[in-house]
Amino acid sequence: MASTSRRQLLALAALGAVAAACGQATASGGGGDGARKLRYQGWAGQVTLPELAEDLGYFGDVKLEWVGNTISGPQDVQSAATGQIDFGGAFNGAVVKLIAAGAPVKAVISYYGVDEQTFSGYYVLEDSPIRSARDLLGKKVGMNTLGAHAEAILDLYLQRNGLTAAEIGKVEPTVVPPVNTEQALRQKQIEVAVLGGVLRDKALATGGIRPLFSDFDLLGRFSAGTYVVTERFLKEHPVTARTFVTGVARAIEWARTTPAEEVIARSTRIIQKRGRGEDTAALKYWKSTGVAETAGRITDEQFKPWTDWLVAHGDIRAGQVKPAGLYTNQCNGYGG
Template sequence: MATTASTRRQFLTLLGLSTLAAGCGTAASGATSAKGGTKTLRYQGWAGQVILPELAEDLGYLRDLKLEWVGNTISGPQDIQSAATGQVDFGGAFNGAVVKLAANKAPVKAVISYYGADKYAYNGFYVLTDSPIRGARDLIGKKIGMNTLGAHSEAMLDIYLQRGGLGRADVDKTERLVVPPVNTEQSLRQKQIDVAVLGGVLRDKALATGGIRPLFTDFDLLGAFSAGTYVMTDRFLEQNPATARTFVTAVGKAIEWSRSTPRDEVIARMTDIVKRRDRNEDPEPLKYWRSYGVAEPAGRVAGKELQLWIDWLAGRGDIRKEQVKLPDLYTNKFNATASASGSTSASTSGR
């Protein structure tokens, strides 16, 4: 586990280097064919989970495109940094991290939403049942374990503390620690941390075990919203437009398939994917899956969901508002599934 101050500095330094790194790395992003598009997309997965591109590939939506797994990540900011530097061809993160990366001149663009919060899919801040922590002020001086800093969980914590009446000095007294998601529940039960951020199948598995209770959730704070997007570099999109369109449209189809298919069938398919890919994972937690939580049809990116984090980052002093232009952050033009739905207003569309 890393301390808040040191890990935050490392995170901000990493993003501060993104301009140089992306400028050097994107040339290696995806080998293009003579017909104008790579047929292989390199990516990072998440242990024990089936991400939407993996589901899309298994459903046949990627057609002749192939995914090439290069390893797993536990951090959205790390994943999109890898995309910006050309180590992978797409990466996904909390929208605030996407804004932060773009503000530091990384040539990336959000192309589709892939996770969010709804009544089934949400991240919660959990404490032990007998914990004295009941409200925002009780978190002063307490240890909160989350998968990474400068991203979704830290943003939710800041909003909760602010709404609880804490000033900046008291907010800074909360100790945010980086804990791998697969170890977070255990760290809470062993009292190495006071609060654990849990989401998805790991959350539901912990709740089924018992002995913990929620302090708050991101759904409590903001209602239903898409929280993170997949990004690709501008260069990749320019060199591989057909590939990008196939990929984004396929992910959009997978989102809609997961919504319209009986939950047991979705879980069965995910379990089969995990077993077949042979990465030494436990598929058991997948039985708790309920939703990806994407708010917009087929993962269409809504400008308001990025503007929220422009305002948040600017309020924290992490960026200046003039560093980013909202229309430059995202595009929906590669998402044929969302275009076909026709249910999202023009006011939220990308350029």
């Protein structure tokens, strides 16, 4: 116990030094501390905020290096924690779980969220008999990964509608790649499909499905996920870290204040230029990033509900992590 506490104190001390270094670094648009390339994973058919920031010129001489695609936030942040990539993003509950397990990472900026326009809905076929939470017993709910945003929201919906833990255990979260989720629903391989963003709107435009509930219905507007980097990266490359975070912050605000058709047009050009044979048709349904706070700044409140969820599930111990110890805003130089 004593050695664990000592390790925790040392980690906190190191993070304090990291925050100070990042706060003192200037975001003049360069990797003056030696890191001029940032390895990352993308999402097929989508433009991430870092990709948008780079295209807008917000990273200066720091360049992104694409190493492949992912369909899972937990996998993405795990890859960042192990040094396979330099930053990764996931649902805040997955970030809490990773840090609680001892991963030496820190959340640095919010990158996606939920609002009236951008949300994840839980959809059934138009003629489905499913009308309530209790109707989900024994049913398959298709989502991109387990232990993340979609499963947490599903559990919250079931709990709020009076299902017991044993009953919730009878509902079957099922992993389905996002690009295949609509098809799996229509072919009745699953009974419920979790659809968000452009994939949701594309499916709704096709017709034949209806919503059961959404994360916006349950929680309103909130930032839901953050990018993480390792403590080592923050310590060794504070200028690059600040350039990256501030660039993403600027991209968030650019997307917030720019007409949607212009955001869509630029995103389409980005996908076409990178030449990966991706379909850009779904981009026309883009509406917003969903990030609630200005410039993606992080607050304790963004982590607390998911920390409580993980405790209730037995994934972490009560008091094992404190929200304020999970993140830093010191690298975010937007407006400052």
